[in-house]
Amino acid sequence: MPLVLVGYIIYRIVFPPWNFPKNIPTIPFYIIFLPSILNIDQTELYHLYLREPLEKHGAAKIFFGSRWNIIVTKPNILAQIFKDEDVFAKSGNQKKIPHSVIAAYTGDNIISAHGQVWKLYRSIVTNGLQHFDESPIFKNAALLGNIINKNFEDKDPKEEVTISITGLVQRLCLDNISQVVLGFNFATLTSEKCPLHDHLMHIKKQIFHPFFLTFPIFDHLPIPARKRGFKDVEQFRKQLVQHVDDQLVKNYKFEQTTFAASDLIRAYNKDEISRKQLTDNIVILLVAGHENPQLLLTTSLYLLAKYFQTWQKIIREEVMNVSDSKKLSELPLLNSFLYETLRLYPPLNTIINRCTTKTCLLGADIVIPKGTYVGYNNFGTNHDRSSWGANADNFQPKRWGDDIGTIVKNWKHAKNACKISSFHGGRRACLGQKLGLTEMRITIAEILRRYEWTLTPGWEEKMTPAGPLAPLDLKLNFRKTSI
Numbered sequence: 043m044p045l046v047l048v049g050y051i052i053y054r055i056v057f058p059p060w061n062f063p064k065n066i067p068t069i070p071f072y073i074i075f076l077p078s079i080l081n082i083d084q085t086e087l088y089h090l091y092l093r094e095p096l097e098k099h100g101a102a103k104i105f106f107g108s109r110w111n112i113i114v115t116k117p118n119i120l121a122q123i124f125k126d127e128d129v130f131a132k133s134g135n136q137k138k139i140p141h142s143v144i145a146a147y148t149g150d151n152i153i154s155a156h157g158q159v160w161k162l163y164r165s166i167v168t169n170g171l172q173h174f175d176e177s178p179i180f181k182n183a184a185l186l187g188n189i190i191n192k193n194f195e196d197k198d199p200k201e202e203v204t205i206s207i208t209g210l211v212q213r214l215c216l217d218n219i220s221q222v223v224l225g226f227n228f229a230t231l232t233s234e235k236c237p238l239h240d241h242l243m244h245i246k247k248q249i250f251h252p253f254f255l256t257f258p259i260f261d262h263l264p265i266p267a268r269k270r271g272f273k274d275v276e277q278f279r280k281q282l283v284q285h286v287d288d289q290l291v292k293n294y295k296f297e298q299t300t301f302a303a304s305d306l307i308r309a310y311n312k313d314e315i316s317r318k319q320l321t322d323n324i325v326i327l328l329v330a331g332h333e334n335p336q337l338l339l340t341t342s343l344y345l346l347a348k349y350f351q352t353w354q355k356i357i358r359e360e361v362m363n364v365s366d367s368k369k370l371s372e373l374p375l376l377n378s379f380l381y382e383t384l385r386l387y388p389p390l391n392t393i394i395n396r397c398t399t400k401t402c403l404l405g406a407d408i409v410i411p412k413g414t415y416v417g418y419n420n421f422g423t424n425h426d427r428s429s430w431g432a433n434a435d436n437f438q439p440k441r442w443g444d445d446i447g448t449i450v451k452n453w454k455h456a457k458n459a460c461k462i463s464s465f466h467g468g469r470r471a472c473l474g475q476k477l478g479l480t481e482m483r484i485t486i487a488e489i490l491r492r493y494e495w496t497l498t499p500g501w502e503e504k505m506t507p508a509g510p511l512a513p514l515d516l517k518l519n520f521r522k523t524s525i
C-alpha cells in the first residue's frame with residue numbers, strides 16, 4: 043500500500059493533471075530542483091528551460107508549491123488575467139496552502155484577498171500609501187551613508203572598503219517602511235540591538251526554507267522545527283502589532299496621524315475589520331514594504347557598480363546638486379536607469395496566486411479547467427524579444443528615451459500594454475510603487491553624492507537561485523567621491 047501511495051505521489055509530481063491544456067508546453071518538473079543541485083541562478087534557469095517554450099507559446103505548465111500550475115508571459119494573455127478578476131481570482135497562500143508557515147505569517151491580506159474583502163482593504167490603506175512623509179527616507183539615506191562611512195575609520199580616505207550589501211539595505215528598508223507606513227521606527231540603523239529585527243531574521247529563515255516552499259504539504263506533518271516555526275511567527279505578529287499600537291494608539295494625537303497603519307486601526311476600531319485582519323494587513327505592509335524595495339535597491343547598486351565608468355558616473359553628475367524629491371523624479375538618467383533595472387531584474391519574479399473560478403479560455407485557444415492556479419513570470423515578460431527586440435537582455439536605459447516626458451510616457455505605455463509587469467498592472471497594480479521609487483531615488487542620489495563603488499573582485503556575479511530576484515550576497519567596494 044505505501045508503495046502504491048509513493049507511486050501515486052511521484053506520478054502527480056512528474057505529470058500535469060490530465061485535464062490541463064495539451065496545446066501549451068510542460069516545463070519538466072525537475073527544473074525547480076536544479077538551482078539547489080547545480081550552481082545556476084534563476085535567470086540562467088530561465089534561459090536554459092523556460093525562455094524558448096514561453097516565447098513561443100506565451101504560457102506553460104509548471105510544477106511549483108506542491109502542485110501543477112500555468113504560468114503566463116505574453117502581454118496579451120497577461121492583460122486578460124489582470125483584467126478578468128472574477129475568473130482569474132486572487133487566491134493567496136491563505137487559500138492555496140492554509141496549513142503552511144508562510145500562510146500563518148501573512149494571512150488574509152490586501153495582496154492575496156479577492157472581491158469585496160480586497161476592496162475594503164484597498165479603500166483603507168490607499169491614502170496612506172499614496173500620501174506620505176518623505177522626511178524619514180531622506181534621514182535614513184543619510185544614516186546609511188554614515189554607516190558606510192564608519193568603515194573608513196582608521197583608514198586612508200583614498201582607500202577602498204568592502205561592504206556586504208544585503209543586510210545593510212534590509213535595515214534601511216525596514217526603517218523606511220516602519221517610519222513611513224507603520225508609524226513606529228524599527229531603528230535598525232540607529233540601535234546596536236533590535237529584538238524585533240532579530241526575531242524577523244529568525245522567522246524569515248523558517249518561512250523561506252527552500253524545501254518547505256517547494257513542498258508546503260509537509261507543513262501538515264508534526265515536525266518539531268516547523269511547529270516552532272508556527273509559534274515564532276505568531277509571536278512576531280503579536281509583537282509587531284504591539285509596536286504599532288504602542289506608537290499610534292497610545293499617541294494622544296492618534297486621530298491626526300495619517301499612516302496607512304493608522305487607517306487600519308481606525309477601521310478596526312469601527313469594527314470594519316477584525317483583529318486578525320488588522321494584523322494580517324500590518325504584516326503584509328511590512329513584508330511587501332521592505333522586501334521589494336530591498337531587492338530593487340540591491341539590484342540598482344549592483345548595476346551601478348557594473349556600469350561604474352558609464353551610468354554610475356553620469357547619474358552622479360545628474361544628481362549632484364539635486365536633493366528635492368520632485369526634481370529627482372524629473373531626472374532623465376536616474377529614472378530611465380530605474381525603469382531599466384525594474385525591467386531587467388523584476389524583484390518579484392514568479393507569482394502564482396490566482397485560481398480559476400470556472401473552466402475558461404486563456405488567449406485564443408488554451409482551455410483551462412476550473413480550480414487551476416495561474417500565475418505570471420515577470421522575468422519572462424520583461425525579457426520577451428517580441429516586446430523588447432533582439433537586445434531584450436541588454437542593459438540599455440536609453441531604450442526608454444532621452445527626455446523625461448518620453449521616458450515616463452514609454453514607461454506608462456509598457457505597463458499598460460503588460461510588456462513590463464514588475465508592479466503587476468490594472469486594478470491590482472502595486473500600491474507601493476510611488477513609495478518604492480521615491481525611496482530608490484532619494485537613497486541612490488545620497489549614496490552617489492558621497493561614494494563611488496565597484497563590484498568586489500572575487501564576488502561571483504550571480505542572482506538568487508529561486509524566489510525573490512536580486513544579486514546573491516552582493517559585495518561592493520566603496521571609495522569616497524573625489525568630486
Ligand code: HEM
Nearest residue numbers: 153327330331334335389464465466470471472473474478
Ligand atoms: C519597490 C519595489 C516593489 C515592487 C517591484 C512591487 C511589486 C508588486 C507586485 C508585483 C504586486 C502584485 C502582487 C501579486 O500579483 O500578487 C504588488 C502588489 C502590492 N504592493 Fe508592491 N512592490 C514594491 C513595493 C511596494 C511597497 C514599498 C509597498 C508598501 C507597502 C507595496 C505594497 C503593495 C500592495 C499593498 C500591493 C497589493 C495591491 C492590490 O492587490 O490591491 N509594494 N507589488
